[in-house]
Amino acid sequence: MKATALxxxxxxxxxxxxxxxxxxxxxxxxxxxxxxxxxxxxxxxWRIVKGSLPIFLPTWSLxxxxxxDKDQTPAEPKKAKARKAKATKQ
Numbered sequence: 001m002k003a004t005a006l007x008x009x010x011x012x013x014x015x016x017x018x019x020x021x022x023x024x025x026x027x028x029x030x031x032x033x034x035x036x037x038x039x040x041x042x043x044x045x046w047r048i049v050k051g052s053l054p055i056f057l058p059t060w061s062l063x064x065x066x067x068x069d070k071d072q073t074p075a076e077p078k079k080a081k082a083r084k085a086k087a088t089k090q
Contacts (some may be wrong), residue, residue: 053065054066
């Protein structure tokens with residue numbers, strides 16, 4: 001009787017951490033699509049620092065910085081350029 005109770009207690013002790021681990025992994029599986037408030041603040045701070053960088057760069061390095069910055073900005077759609085061209089012709 002003692003051996004059975006001891007074996008049962010041992011089996012329960014082994015399964016409890018596994019059940020807790022399964023619960024943690026289900027909670028961690030939720031997608032984090034939205035940015036938290038701290039992430040938004042950090043992103044805004046980074047954009048301010050990146051935007052003010054040309055103020056502190058020496059003059060000879062500005063063309064290099066502008067070229068790198070130009071490569072990272074998305075291009076405008078061609079439709080918007082066509083509309084501007086039509087407006088200037090009339």
